[in-house]
Amino acid sequence: MNLLRDLFLDYTLRNIALGAAVLGLVSGVLGSFAVLRRQGLMGDALSHAALPGICLGYLLTGSKAPLVLMLGAGVAGWLGMVLILRIVRHTRIDPNSALGIILTVFFGFGVVLLTVLQKRNDAGQAGLDKFLFGQAAALTQEQVVTMAALGGAALLVVLLLYKEFKLISFDPEFARSLALPTRALDLLLTSLLVVAVVIGLNTVGVVLMSAMLVAPGAAARQWTDSLGKMLGLAAAFGAVSGVAGAILSVTAERIPTGPVIILCVTGIVVASLLFGSARGLVWEWLRQARHRREMLAALAGGAGAGGGGTAP
Amino acid sequence: MSPEFVIALTAALAACACALAGVFLVLRRMALMADAISHAILPGLVAGYWMARGPNVVAGFLGATAAGLLTVWLTEALTRSRRVKEDTAIGLVFPALFALGVLLVSRFFSNVHLDTDAVLFGEIAFAPLETWRIGGRDLGPTALWTLGGLTALNAGFLALFYKELKLSTFDPGLAAALGFAPVLLHYGLMGMVAVTTVGGFTAVGAILVIALIIVPPVTASLLTDRLPALVALSVAVGVAGALAGYGLAAFWDVSIGGMIVTVLGALFGATLLLAPRKGLVAQAVRRARQRRQFAREALLVHLATHEGTAAEDRECRPAHLQEELLWTAAMADRAVAEAQSAGLVAPVDAEGHLHLTDRGREMAAEVSRK
Numbered sequence: 001m002n003l004l005r006d007l008f009l010d011y012t013l014r015n016i017a018l019g020a021a022v023l024g025l026v027s028g029v030l031g032s033f034a035v036l037r038r039q040g041l042m043g044d045a046l047s048h049a050a051l052p053g054i055c056l057g058y059l060l061t062g063s064k065a066p067l068v069l070m071l072g073a074g075v076a077g078w079l080g081m082v083l084i085l086r087i088v089r090h091t092r093i094d095p096n097s098a099l100g101i102i103l104t105v106f107f108g109f110g111v112v113l114l115t116v117l118q119k120r121n122d123a124g125q126a127g128l129d130k131f132l133f134g135q136a137a138a139l140t141q142e143q144v145v146t147m148a149a150l151g152g153a154a155l156l157v158v159l160l161l162y163k164e165f166k167l168i169s170f171d172p173e174f175a176r177s178l179a180l181p182t183r184a185l186d187l188l189l190t191s192l193l194v195v196a197v198v199i200g201l202n203t204v205g206v207v208l209m210s211a212m213l214v215a216p217g218a219a220a221r222q223w224t225d226s227l228g229k230m231l232g233l234a235a236a237f238g239a240v241s242g243v244a245g246a247i248l249s250v251t252a253e254r255i256p257t258g259p260v261i262i263l264c265v266t267g268i269v270v271a272s273l274l275f276g277s278a279r280g281l282v283w284e285w286l287r288q289a290r291h292r293r294e295m296l297a298a299l300a301g302g303a304g305a306g307g308g309g310t311a312p
Numbered sequence: 313m314s315p316e317f318v319i320a321l322t323a324a325l326a327a328c329a330c331a332l333a334g335v336f337l338v339l340r341r342m343a344l345m346a347d348a349i350s351h352a353i354l355p356g357l358v359a360g361y362w363m364a365r366g367p368n369v370v371a372g373f374l375g376a377t378a379a380g381l382l383t384v385w386l387t388e389a390l391t392r393s394r395r396v397k398e399d400t401a402i403g404l405v406f407p408a409l410f411a412l413g414v415l416l417v418s419r420f421f422s423n424v425h426l427d428t429d430a431v432l433f434g435e436i437a438f439a440p441l442e443t444w445r446i447g448g449r450d451l452g453p454t455a456l457w458t459l460g461g462l463t464a465l466n467a468g469f470l471a472l473f474y475k476e477l478k479l480s481t482f483d484p485g486l487a488a489a490l491g492f493a494p495v496l497l498h499y500g501l502m503g504m505v506a507v508t509t510v511g512g513f514t515a516v517g518a519i520l521v522i523a524l525i526i527v528p529p530v531t532a533s534l535l536t537d538r539l540p541a542l543v544a545l546s547v548a549v550g551v552a553g554a555l556a557g558y559g560l561a562a563f564w565d566v567s568i569g570g571m572i573v574t575v576l577g578a579l580f581g582a583t584l585l586l587a588p589r590k591g592l593v594a595q596a597v598r599r600a601r602q603r604r605q606f607a608r609e610a611l612l613v614h615l616a617t618h619e620g621t622a623a624e625d626r627e628c629r630p631a632h633l634q635e636e637l638l639w640t641a642a643m644a645d646r647a648v649a650e651a652q653s654a655g656l657v658a659p660v661d662a663e664g665h666l667h668l669t670d671r672g673r674e675m676a677a678e679v680s681r682k
Contacts, residue, residue, distance in 0.1 A: 040399035041344055090592065091584065097530045100343040101580060104523035108573025111519070115567040207351055211407030214400045222395060256418050259411035266408040273395055281393060 015139040017246040019147055020261055023203050023212065024238025026151035027196040029158060031213035032220060032234045033189055036169045036227075041096075042081070042190065044210035045103040046197045049080030051110025051206070055117060066143045070150070070198045077194040080106050085190065136203045136246065136257035147199045154195040157188070158231075165189055166227055204258035212238070215265040222276025241265035315440040316562070318453050322436060323558050323572060325459035326516045327550030330524035332466035333508040335546050336501055338529040339481050345384065345502065346525045348406035350509045350518040352383040354413025362420070373510055380506030381499065383409060436516045436568045455515040462511045469504050470543070473497065478539060520569040524550055527576040534587040553579055607647040609679045610637055612656060615668050616676035628665045 027043075034042055050073035057072020058064060080102045087098040158165060167175040168185050176182050193213065200209045220233035245261030274282050313321075337343060356379025357372045364371035383405055390401035436455075444451045451457070470477070480487035480494045488494050505525070512521035532545035557572030564571070585592050614636060618627035626632060633644040648666065651657040656672035668676060 035396070035400050038397055038399050040397065040401075040403040044344075044347065044403060087584070091534075091590070093530055093533075094341040094343075096341050097338055097343040097526060100347060100522065100526040101530060101577070103347065104519055104526060104573055105577030105580070107519050108523060108570045108577065111567045111570030112561075112574055115565075115570065119565060207410050208407045210403045211411075214403040218396050218400050218404060256414060259414040262407050262411035263415065266404065266411070269404060273390075273393070279395055281395065 011141075012137065013246065013250055015141055015144050016136050016250070016257060017243050019139045019144045019203050020136060020242030020246045020257070021239045022144065022148050022151050022242075023196075023200050024216065024240070024242035024261070024265070025235045026154060026238075027200055027209075027212045028216035028220070028234035028236070028238030029155060029231050030192050030196045031215075031238075032217035032227075032231050033165060033169055034193055035214050035217035035221065037189075039190065039193070040214045041099055041210065042084070042193055043197055043213035045084060045099040046077040046081055046194055047201055047206045047209040048103040049106035050074075050077045050197065050201060051107050052076050052113055053079075053110075055110055055113035059113070059117065066140075066146050066202070070146065070202075073201060074194055074198045076106065076110075077197055078191060081190055081194060082187075085187070135205075136249075136261075139203065143202060147202075150195055151199055154192045157192060161185070161188070169227075204261055208258050208262045211262050211265065215262075215269050216241070219265070219269045219272035219276075222272040222279045224278055237265065237268050241268060313440075313452070318440040318456065319436060319568065320555060320558050322453070322455045322459060322515060323554035323568070324551045325456065325463055326436075326512055326520070327524050327528070327554040328547055329459055329462035329466050329508050330512060330521060331528045331546040331550040332463065332470055332543070333505050334525035334529045335470075335532075335543050336477050336481055337505055338526060338533065339542075340501075343526045343530070344402060345387075346505055346509060346522050348387070348402050349380040349383050349502075349506050350513060350522055352406040352409035352413075353377075353379045353506070353510055353513075355379055355409050355416060356382070356413075358413055358416045358420075362416075376510040377503070377506050379409065380509065381503060384499070384502045384506075436520070458511045459515055462508055466504055466508060469500065473500065477501065517569045520573060523573040523576055524554070527573075527580050528553065531576075531580045531583045534583050534590045549576075549579060604647075604650065607639075607643065608651055608654075608656070611647050611651055612668065612672055612676040613679055615657065615666055616673060616680070619668060619673075624665065625663070628667070630660065630664075630666060 031043065034040055053072035053074070053076025054069050055072075056076070057068045061068050084095075084098045084102050087093055087101075088095050093101075164175070164180060164185050167178075167180065168182055168189065172182055172186075175185070196213060197209055200212050204212050216234040216238040217230070219237050220230045223233055224230050241261055241264035244264045245257055248264070249255045249257040249260045272280070274280055334343075334346070337346060353376035356375035356377070358375070359379070360371035360373070360375025361367050363375070386405045387398070387401045390396055390405065391398045396404070440453050442454045444454045444457055476487070476492050476497055479490070480492055480497050484494055487497075508525070509518070509521050512524070516524075528546040528550035529542070531549045532542050535545055536542055553576040554572050557575035558568055560575065561568040561571035583591065586594075588594060611633070614633070615628055618624050621627075627636070630644060630648055633639055633648070634641060637644075639647070648657065651672070652659060655669055656675060658667045658669050660666060
């Protein structure tokens with residue numbers, strides 16, 4: 001009961017839980033599209049590509065306000081995304097390699113910028129890299145509000161263009177034949193991933209962000225074949241893991257929040273893979289076992305009857 | 313050996329080892345497995361340390377390699393279950409393992425120095441400081457031994473299984489039919505990537521290892537289609553990037569690993585633009601040339617068709633080309649001007665008609681025959 005009261009009254013816990021819930025909800029919805037469109041690793045590349053933007057944002061403004069850093073991260077992530085899409089469209093380099101190149105080169109350049117900042121010997125830069133590795137425990141109310149506003153805007157776009165996004169996710173050819181601006185829609189939907197990444201960097205960090213995007217969608221997919229239900233479920237899975245991770249990490253000592261959130265959402269994925277009502281593996285195994293039994297029974301019955309017939 | 317020389321040699325050897333491991337990984341379109349493996353080895357490292365009751369290098373190495381192979385196996389098992397696509401499977405597996413690793417570190421090893429930042433960035437600048445001692449004899453920097461050994465190992469693996477890897481990469485069906493055990497080869501290759509990642513990241517950091525595995529082979533693939541040349545060029549690009557990056561980093565006093573990756577990125581960008589056949593500039597030039605040639609042929613055939621017919625007065629005027637061939641005025645003017653300067657079309661006569669020259673007529677006939 002104490003915990004429940006803290007959830008609403010304790011400043012730190014409330015911020016962590018709210019921030020993680022917002023992140024889970026937004027990345028659950030946006031990540032579902034990434035899962036369906038085979039862009040599962042886009043989030044990983046974009047979150048690494050954000051580093052130089054964070055450094056440049058600070059270098060240009062001298063401010064570490066969440067909005068400045070998020071804007072810098074967003075611009076760099078978006079630039080990385082555009083480059084990846086262009087490389088894939090205009091060359092024969094495969095998507096995996098394009099993602100890998102942008103990921104490492106942007107990140108490497110960001111590391112160079114970090115050392116430039118460190119050399120300038122100004123104390124203000126300390127903690128910039130923390131922005132990248134996520135420190136949910138230090139989330140401020142200001143950050144949570146910024147996250148919620150950005151995420152809300154992204155979800156609003158999804159709501160307004162739901163039909164169009166659905167069409168380009170499942171049948172891009174048909175969308176083109178309807179004279180929809182498929183390339184613009186494609187770019188917009190992928191750009192929304194950048195928003196999710198920007199929100200998530202601060203909470204779970206650059207490495208874990210990719211799971212935050214794909215895991216809720218992958219879990220939800222096992223329960224339903226309808227996109228609307230999948231998005232709703234993914235949002236719920238994401239938000240629940242966020243809050244659960246936040247609570248678990250404050251109840252025990254020396255447990256970082258980000259990894260716990262990821263392990264929670266991974267647990268949901270494993271359970272969904274096994275028991276999901278639409279595609280659960282356990283149901284398939286049971287079905288196969290029953291079929292095998294029935295077949296064996298039929299064979300035994302048939303063999304018995306046949307054997308009786310041909311016996312001398 | 314001076315510290316500068318040791319760092320340069322370490323970087324060059326890392327580039328060799330990684331490029332050799334990366335060629336087939338990139339050819340098999342699995343570049344991001346390097347990224348996944350490099351992150352997922354963290355829990356294996358921790359488990360190794362835990363079993364050895366301390367930061368034991370060998371135990372850590374074995375644990376990390378096992379975790380790398382576990383990542384490959386889990387990703388494949390998930391993909392094979394057909395419940396999620398491959399990209400999603402990778403995106404699920406390695407963060408989960410990394411999260412587990414971070415959790416284990418902060419829960420049980422908070423006193424052991426295992427900084428996640430250091431894992432990601434690495435510190436090649438420390439390479440000369442850690443030396444390998446056996447019985448009091450100083451055998452030189454550990455990183456040199458590790459990366460030299462990895463280079464030899466990877467080169468040996470490629471030399472031994474070159475034919476098998478080549479066939480199973482370009483024609484997996486035939487390789488399986490000939491009994492080349494594609495699964496075994498696949499895990500051999502992945503094992504090589506895992507060992508390289510583990511050995512490399514302690515020396516130069518995970519991001520640099522991933523960059524050295526992915527960027528040089530992709531850059532080289534823009535320059536050649538031949539496999540032996542691809543291997544050689546990958547190594548050359550990697551080593552060039554490593555040495556130039558180190559030089560620039562020393563000059564500007566910034567992160568060596570970061571600068572090497574940045575230089576590799578610049579090499580890739582320049583190659584992408586300027587590569588002789590596959591570069592974007594070469595492609596654009598080729599397309600423009602094809603467009604011009606097509607325009608000239610269309611013009612010649614059009615004039616040849618209507619020359620000396622009743623419709624000549626209407627058809628063979630420069631202005632008519634716009635409606636006949638759906639060209640813009642600029643395109644029509646350029647096509648006519650080019651054909652005239654090539655001596656295929658005569659200057660416009662007094663009545664405003666275009667006429668083919670003899671050579672133009674010949675060429676039109678040739679085009680029509682094609």
